[in-house]
Amino acid sequence: MKEVTVVGQTVEEALQSALKQLQATEEQVEIDILDEGKKGILGLFGRRPASLKVRMKADPIREAKSYILSIAAHLGVHPDIQVKRQGKKVFFSLSGEKIALLIGKRGQTLNALQQLTQLVINRHSNDFIQFQLDAGDYRKKREETLTALAKRMAEKVETAGKTIRLEPLPAAERKIIHAALAGNRRIDTFSEGTEPKRYVVIAPKSK
Structure with a gap:
């Protein structure tokens, strides 16, 4: 329930009724006064109740959670969502x-869901929010896997003196490869190709 129309003997009474139905505070809603009401003569004759339309304000976090839960439900999954916010960065962790x-x-499904939720969360926010989605600590495990892969491939490049091209990776994962090998002065890393088939190249250091 995101919007209700209520009546009461006064505007305040009608508002409290709406807040109870929406399970919200006054700061979380927008209020349209349809009719301020009328006390009537001696409080009896010509009396008219107050009427309000009250709706929930857009909440990007709530909208993002609702979106993810709806998509997950279609897949037969009902995850718990932990939310962490740091300034204009928001992290969701699913379990x-x-x-x-x-x-x-x-991680293809997770990456797609992150991109779509990024659009949803910013549609309901006045300021741009950087959104990251994880599930079952996949991001951490994937980073560890890519870091190990990068180091193995770098050793092969150093030993054979030949360039290695990795499989296409998302931008965030290519960044992990570059970061893992940034301190190796015997090789160069760079990206080639066009999205979504852009890949990392590990090459012997140019002399």
């Missing part, structure tokens, strides 16, 4: 049964 269905092969 629960069948969570792998929200991750998908190599």
